[in-house]
Amino acid sequence: MAEETESYLYKLEAVLEEGRLLTVVVIAKTDERAFTSAENNLLRHTIVPPRIKEMSLVEKKPFGRQGVGYVVETSTFT
Template structure:
């Protein structure tokens, strides 16, 4: 299992960061799309979805997410 840090770019310069646990890269993107659909009332248009980091899961694994 891996932890994935994924950045999503939407219209009007909106961005979101998502951390997801998955067995593969493909599953990580699939889960990310599902999380977006559940998080927003109407699923947003996604211009770009980029995997920024991938870490093997072990005790203490995590990410720092910078905000503006």
């Protein structure tokens, strides 16, 4: 029987063809599943399926620790 692997909290960034940058945070056991989950979340989040130019893994942290999280900078107010 295969050993259960640890889950990770992933922060990914997707650059869309129209120039928008979206940050996606998912929980997954592998990098491959993180990218798949991020794409699925983008599809559910948008009305028109997004044309993803590029997707990058920005951070990966073990999920089992208390207080694990990310800060996502979204805009600047003036």
